[in-house]
Amino acid sequence: MSADVLIVRTGAANLASVVAAFERLGRSVKITDNAFAVRNAKRVVLPGVGAFGPVARRLGENGLGEAIRHRVEEDLPTLAVCLGLHLLAEGSEEGEDAEGLGLLKARASRYPKSVVVPQLGWNTVEVDQDCRMLREGAAYFANSYRLSDRPQGWQVAWSEHGGTFIAAVERGNVLGCQFHPELSGSWGADLLERWLGCEGAVTC
Amino acid sequence: MLMRRVIPCLDVHAGRVVKGIQFQALRDAGEPVELAKIYAQQGADELVLLDVSATPEGREHALATVRDVRRQLPLPLTVGGGVRMLEDATALLEAGADKVAVNTAAVSRPELLGEMASAFGCQCTVLALDAARAGNGWQVVVRSGRDRLELDVVEWAQAAVEEGAGEILLTSWDRDGTGSGYDLELLQAVCGAVGVPVIASGGAETAEHMAQALLAGADAVLAASILHDGHTTVSAIKRRLATLGMEVRL
Numbered sequence: 001m002s003a004d005v006l007i008v009r010t011g012a013a014n015l016a017s018v019v020a021a022f023e024r025l026g027r028s029v030k031i032t033d034n035a036f037a038v039r040n041a042k043r044v045v046l047p048g049v050g051a052f053g054p055v056a057r058r059l060g061e062n063g064l065g066e067a068i069r070h071r072v073e074e075d076l077p078t079l080a081v082c083l084g085l086h087l088l089a090e091g092s093e094e095g096e097d098a099e100g101l102g103l104l105k106a107r108a109s110r111y112p113k114s115v116v117v118p119q120l121g122w123n124t125v126e127v128d129q130d131c132r133m134l135r136e137g138a139a140y141f142a143n144s145y146r147l148s149d150r151p152q153g154w155q156v157a158w159s160e161h162g163g164t165f166i167a168a169v170e171r172g173n174v175l176g177c178q179f180h181p182e183l184s185g186s187w188g189a190d191l192l193e194r195w196l197g198c199e200g201a202v203t204c
Numbered sequence: 205m206l207m208r209r210v211i212p213c214l215d216v217h218a219g220r221v222v223k224g225i226q227f228q229a230l231r232d233a234g235e236p237v238e239l240a241k242i243y244a245q246q247g248a249d250e251l252v253l254l255d256v257s258a259t260p261e262g263r264e265h266a267l268a269t270v271r272d273v274r275r276q277l278p279l280p281l282t283v284g285g286g287v288r289m290l291e292d293a294t295a296l297l298e299a300g301a302d303k304v305a306v307n308t309a310a311v312s313r314p315e316l317l318g319e320m321a322s323a324f325g326c327q328c329t330v331l332a333l334d335a336a337r338a339g340n341g342w343q344v345v346v347r348s349g350r351d352r353l354e355l356d357v358v359e360w361a362q363a364a365v366e367e368g369a370g371e372i373l374l375t376s377w378d379r380d381g382t383g384s385g386y387d388l389e390l391l392q393a394v395c396g397a398v399g400v401p402v403i404a405s406g407g408a409e410t411a412e413h414m415a416q417a418l419l420a421g422a423d424a425v426l427a428a429s430i431l432h433d434g435h436t437t438v439s440a441i442k443r444r445l446a447t448l449g450m451e452v453r454l
Binding site for chain 2: 123184
């Protein structure tokens with residue numbers, strides 16, 4: 001029996017919060033590190049706790065990276081959270097010797113010393129006009145690195161901490177969040193609900 | 205813009221929320237999951253859950269409580285109390301904590317903070333730091349207030365961040381449970397010395413106290429007794445903080 005949502009086990013991530021968020025929305029959840037399952041699942045979440053270097057290398061070695069790349073290129077419903085968003089990008093200052101999947105033409109860099117790092121807490125989110133899933137509001141962030149430049153071909157939500165940074169990106173059925181929707185109260189739950197509303201390869 | 209946080213704290217003993225004065229004289233303050241739900245509805249920005257039992261049976265209870273709270277709570281959850289080794293932190297994260305706070309064990313073996321930061325990231329690694337006034341400064345207090353160490357609070361805060369702590373939960377042992385306001389000099393000293401977020405704890409009775417702590421440099425304020433006793437609500441506190449000019453999520 002296939003679950004509504006498949007969560008990729010990338011290593012040391014705490015998955016309980018993500019699992020609980022989907023279960024509160026009445027969805028069944030499974031956790032896997034099987035690349036074939038990830039490639040073919042209805043909906044996949046790439047969660048985000050850990051350091052960029054080790055996780056990026058592991059994804060490159062075990063085929064999970066290729067499975068995620070296939071999903072994003074084919075516009076299959078996929079959600080990347082926090083570090084997951086950085087993994088979609090080209091690379092990160094957090095692990096210069098490892099490569100991201102290059103699906104977003106952007107690189108993650110550390111917040112400047114002028115602000116508190118890590119950023120821990122709720123920050124305001126503003127959205128491009130043509131966003132379908134993303135809405136303005138406030139979301140919970142827990143990060144030291146962020147993307148700053150608009151990647152071509154994606155709709156973007158923005159936030160501000162030592163300068164403007166990317167709060168989230170969306171394209172078709174693919175959503176990448178720097179914040180944690182699973183920890184962002186009812187605003188986050190509503191966003192997950194809109195992502196869950198995506199149906200397969202047809203742009204909804 | 206990053207907003208200031210109001211964080212209810214649940215001290216949990218044998219599956220119940222308790223509250224004491226200066227860590228002593230525990231009394232019952234309710235059921236953790238129910239209180240967590242109420243505070244989430246009131247607009248709490250996150251939740252801290254501290255296991256104050258410090259016994260093996262208490263630890264099992266605490267893991268069960270974390271699982272129950274996690275199922276209901278769409279907010280960040282920090283859990284602390286009795287974390288001795290990396291395995292304790294792992295068990296709490298797997299049960300549903302988003303951050304783990306370490307106190308006594310980090311003083312005994314600071315490398316624990318580094319091990320946690322490498323395994324889970326510094327954003328998961330919280331130093332719980334209890335401080336007592338001593339002369340012109342503050343001494344680190346451990347073992348729930350039983351031991352005062354010859355260790356300067358500001359120096360320890362800096363060393364802990366260097367090791368890997370990504371946030372400091374700073375409790376004034378002198379003010380805890382007294383309702384006389386936070387130790388603002390303590391907050392200024394620690395916030396001025398580290399670049400990571402600091403949560404102010406110990407002594408809050410009013411939203412004005414909380415605004416003072418935020419102006420002193422705290423990123424967040426912790427509150428327990430004033431909420432559990434029903435004197436006020438998270439929403440009332442945040443509305444008042446907003447009128448006092450603080451950036452909060454309403």
